[in-house]
Amino acid sequence: MSQSILILPGDGIGPEVAAAAKACLQAVAELEGLEFTFSEAPFGGAGIDACGEPLPEETLRAAEAADAIFLGAVGGPQWDHAPKRPEQGLLGLRKALGLFANLRPVKVFKGLEHLSPLKEDRVAGADVLIVRELTGGLYFGEKREGDDEAFDGCSYSRAEVSRIAEIGFKAAQGRKGKLTSVDKANVLATSRLWRKTVNDLSSQYPDVTVDHLYVDAAAMALVTHPARFDVIVTENLFGDILSDEAAVVAGSIGLLGSASLGASGPGLFEPIHGSAPDIAGQDKANPSGAIASAAMLLRYGLDQPKAADRLEAALEAALLHDERTADLGGTAKGSAFAQSVLAHIQTAQVMEPAQ
Numbered sequence: 105m106s107q108s109i110l111i112l113p114g115d116g117i118g119p120e121v122a123a124a125a126k127a128c129l130q131a132v133a134e135l136e137g138l139e140f141t142f143s144e145a146p147f148g149g150a151g152i153d154a155c156g157e158p159l160p161e162e163t164l165r166a167a168e169a170a171d172a173i174f175l176g177a178v179g180g181p182q183w184d185h186a187p188k189r190p191e192q193g194l195l196g197l198r199k200a201l202g203l204f205a206n207l208r209p210v211k212v213f214k215g216l217e218h219l220s221p222l223k224e225d226r227v228a229g230a231d232v233l234i235v236r237e238l239t240g241g242l243y244f245g246e247k248r249e250g251d252d253e254a255f256d257g258c259s260y261s262r263a264e265v266s267r268i269a270e271i272g273f274k275a276a277q278g279r280k281g282k283l284t285s286v287d288k289a290n291v292l293a294t295s296r297l298w299r300k301t302v303n304d305l306s307s308q309y310p311d312v313t314v315d316h317l318y319v320d321a322a323a324m325a326l327v328t329h330p331a332r333f334d335v336i337v338t339e340n341l342f343g344d345i346l347s348d349e350a351a352v353v354a355g356s357i358g359l360l361g362s363a364s365l366g367a368s369g370p371g372l373f374e375p376i377h378g379s380a381p382d383i384a385g386q387d388k389a390n391p392s393g394a395i396a397s398a399a400m401l402l403r404y405g406l407d408q409p410k411a412a413d414r415l416e417a418a419l420e421a422a423l424l425h426d427e428r429t430a431d432l433g434g435t436a437k438g439s440a441f442a443q444s445v446l447a448h449i450q451t452a453q454v455m456e457p458a459q
C-alpha cells in the first residue's frame with residue numbers, strides 16, 4: 105500500500121534542504137521495499153507569491169489528506185511587510201491540524217563532540233528530547249497591535265498542559281526515566297498552572313523522576329550541563345528558544361530535526377532552523393536537520409521504524425566520516441553532503457530486531 109507524503113518546500117533554504125530529504129526518503133523506500141507517493145504545495149512566502157496566502161486553502165486540504173507532511177522552512181525579509189507573514193501560515197497549519205506536540209531531539213554522537221563550539225567534556229553524552237507545546241501560549245493568545253501599544257496574551261488550560269505533559273512522561277518512560285519541566289512559575293500564572301498540572305500527573309508515572317527548572321536557569325544548565333537532561337517538557341515560546349540554544353550543544357542549528365504531532369491525523373516534520381536568507385541559493389545549507397526530520401517522518405508519521413533506523417544510521421555515518429558543511433567547519437556544499445548520506449543509505453548497518 106502506498107503512503108502519501110506532502111512536501112512543502114517553502115522559502116529560502118527550505119527548497120534546498122527539502123530536496124535532500126526527499127532524495128533520502130526515495131532511497132530508503134527503494135531499499136526497504138516501501139511505496140511512497142510525493143506531492144508538493146505552495147506554503148509560506150511561496151504561498152503568498154502563488155496565491156496571496158501563506159497557507160492556501162488547497163495546501164491545507166492537501167495537508168489534511170496526506171499521510172505525512174514534510175516542511176523545509178518559511179519566511180524571509182521580502183515578506184516582512186506583507187499583509188500576512190509566511191510564519192502565520194506555519195502557525196495556521198499547526199493549529200488546523202492540532203499539532204500540539206513538538207518533539208525536538210538533540211544528541212551529541214560519540215566522536216562528534218568537537219562539532220560543538222562548547223567544551224567537549226561538557227557536551228559529551230548529551231542526549232535530550234525537548235517536548236515543546238506547540239498550539240498554545242503567547243503564540244495563539246489574544247493580540248492587539250497599535251502604534252503606541254501592543255498586547256500578546258498568554259493562556260494555558262489544564263487540559264492543554266496535561267496532554268503535552270503526558271507526552272513528556274511517556275517519552276521519559278521509554279528513555280532514562282527523567283522529566284524536567286521548564287517554566288517561570290516564580291512570575292507567570294500560566295507557569296504555576298503548568299507546574300501544578302505536571303506534579304498532579306506525576307503520581308501516574310512512578311517510574312519517572314520529575315524535576316522543575318525556571319526557564320532562565322534551564323537556559324544556563326542546557327549549555328553548562330547538557331548531559332544532566334533526559335526529557336524536557338515546556339511551553340511554546342520557551343521550547344522555541346531553548347531548542348535553538350540546544351542546537352549549539354550538538355554543533356549547529358543545521359543538525360536538528362523535529363516532529364509535530366497531534367492526537368490523530370498526519371504529522372508535520374521539519375528542521376528546527378528557519379529559511380536562512382543569509383545563505384539561501386548558495387548550496388551552503390546543512391541538510392542534516394531536514395534529513396533527521398525525514399527519519400522522524402518515517403518513524404512517527406508512517407510507522408516505518410526500520411527505514412527510520414537506516415536513514416539515521418546513514419546520517420550519523422556521513423557526519424562521522426565525510427566532509428561536513430560550513431556550519432560545522434567543513435567545506436562540503438549542502439548537496440554534496442546529501443550525496444554522502446545517500447551513499448551511506450546503501451550501506452548503512454541496521455540492527456535487525458531480536459527474534
Ligand code: NAD
Pocket residue numbers: 117121176177178179180181191194357358359374375376377378379380381382383388389390391393431
Ligand atoms: P534561521 O534559523 O533561518 O537562521 C539563523 C542562522 O543559522 C543563520 O545564520 C543561518 O544561516 C543559520 N542556519 C540556519 N539553518 C542552517 C542550515 N541548515 N545550515 C547552515 N546554517 C543554517 O533563523 P532566522 O535568521 O532568525 O530566521 C530567518 C527566517 O526564517 C525568518 O523569516 C524566520 O521567521 C524564519 N523561521 C522559520 C522557521 C520554520 O520555517 N520552521 C524556523 C525558524 C525561523
Ligand code: IPM
Pocket residue numbers: 179191194195344376378
Ligand atoms: C520554529 C520557528 C517558528 C516558531 C516560527 C517561524 C513561527 O521559529 O519552528 O521554531 O516560532 O515556532
Ligand code: MN
Pocket residue numbers: 344345348376
Ligand atoms: Mn524556532
